Amino acid sequence: MKTLFAALVLWWLLAAVPAAADDQFRVLVVAVPNRYHHDYTVVAQPRLEQLARQHGFDLDWxxxxxxxxxELSSYDAIVLLNTPGDELRAAQRTAxxxxxxxxxxxxxxxRALIxxxxxxxxxxxxxxxxxxxIHPMVQTALVRVADPAFPATFALPARWTWSDEWYEFGPPLVDGLRTVLSVDERSYDPTRIWPGQVARGMGADHPVAWYHAFDGGRVFVTAVGHPPAAYDDATYLAHLYGGIWWAATGRGIDADAGADAGD
Known part of the structure; x- marks a missing residue:
């Protein structure tokens, strides 16, 4: 009787948990530790695996x-989690x-942006x-939602207080970049940096997350995500998952907005 009861409990538990994703979509997370970004991994992996269970998609780490x-074709999206392109060898870059x-x-x-x-x-x-x-030291700043119609902003307030490394960038390299989040440089000190380095900020237009259609695919980019504690933050995870969902499916944005972004 105990054996039968245990078997029934096991069956109920398995039945209550969605299949590995109901084949909604499949994501590869590439998290190569590096000098400045390694301690985040022990937090990020269980949290992203939990996201996969919560939202019903397959995740390989x-x-x-x-x-x-x-073969990469089985993946609907690849997440370069603090993993820049210089980690890839020539043949892998072609892939x-x-x-x-x-x-x-x-x-x-x-870090994948560098x-x-x-x-x-x-x-x-x-x-x-x-x-x-370049980027100044980690500071708390005011992040503004620039595109409330994009999934990576759905769970964010219009003004979001966040602490991070506020990367600075050069001008766009391609047309069609759509800014998702920007940081208000008046809310932190863009010049606060280590001796021997100089940071001046980007001014009023300082994007920290964007998306675009590129070379046949969909690309979502977020500079937010330096502190390991970010992966324990529900708002940040919602931001990240919104970008993953769109990159994997092209869904979640208005048809007019998505026409130029692979929807």
Whole structure:
């Protein structure tokens, strides 16, 4: 009787949990630790896996770039979580280009926006859309929602207090970038930086998240996400998931807005 009861409980538990995603979509998260971004990984992995269970999508996690040596077409989106393009070897770079040209989605988070040396892979820099210049020390600032019609902003207040490294960028490298979030430089000190370095800010127009259609695929970029504690923050996770959902499916934005962004 106990065995039968245990079997029934196990069946109920399995039945109550959605299938690995009901095949809604499949995401690859590439989280290669580096000198300045490594402690976030122990927090981020369980939280993103929880997001996958909550929203019913499949998620594969890797600590290295080996998946780029294989077939990527089964993924609807690839998340470069603090993983820049310079981590990829030549053949792996070609694999990412082919994946995007076949309609794949990419989500680039924080450190993934920095490519060294600049100009070594122009395609990747155009995919990101802007070139990183420098950032001041971590500070609390006021983030403004620039596009309330994009899924990565749905759970955010119109004005959001957040602490991060406020990356500065050069001008857009491609047409069609749509700003999602911007930071108000009046709410922090853009010049507060380490001795020997100089940061001046970007002025009134300082985007920190954007999206665009690129080379056949969809790309969502967010510079927000330096502190490991971000991955324990429900608002930040909602921001990140909104970008993942759009990159994987093209859904969640108005048809008129999405016409130029792969919807």
């Amino acid at each position: 890797t600590w290295n770039t080996s998946p780029f040596d294989g 990412l280009e082919d994946y995007v040209r076949a309609g794949g989605g990419v989500v680039a988070v924080h 490519f060294n040396p600049p100009g070594d892979w122009p395609w990747f820099e155009r995919m990101i859309g802007r070139t990183f210049r």
